[in-house]
Amino acid sequence: DTAVSQTPKYLVTQMGNDKSIKCEQNLGHDTMYWYKQDSKKFLKIMFSYNNKELIINETVPNRFSPKSPDKAHLNLHINSLELGDSAVYFCASSQDWASSNIQYFGAGTRLSVL
């Protein structure tokens, strides 16, 4: 069983479209994260949720909206996609907020905006 799973694995879309990426973890963790890895391979945190509440919201355009329907899921919706949004997006989870430094990552979603 995959601990942190993301869907889809690949996403190719046109500029201006709206798309969602889903993330689910079956580890029973309380805390979940979204990261963006750009073409230069730098990995930066975007959002963090603890028990369905937003904890970290880095400087991310408000076209990006995370939603956590329950502790096991953290989805990422992106409106009006732009070329610069092309990247690999990783979801991660940690046992709880106190254990945030040990995170388990999904395999990533490769988003290409044309």
Add this chain to the structure above:
Amino acid sequence: DAKTTQPPSMDCAEGRAANLPCNHSTISGNEYVYWYRQIHSQGPQYIIHGLKNNETNEMASLIITEDRKSSTLILPHATLRDTAVYYCIVISGSARQLTFGSGTQLTVLP
């Protein structure tokens, strides 16, 4: 300010020990050293962490110098599957945000 400095790349022969250095000369007393790796096309993977004592687990060993200004991650018998980017991260126990640098690309050669 970069908290850690790592060489951009290293090679290691398969079956030999891989020793990956990390400098963290400005580390403070409550900060830990964490190591993650990212195998190509996969998400980062936690390896090990330590405060001041040396640590060992099933994946690797972590050696931290007495002054804590540098550390070495040791993969005792590197395999081709250990080829990855290795990230050294210095972070306090109460911090809640991992910051990844550029890491070291380790290539294990057959």
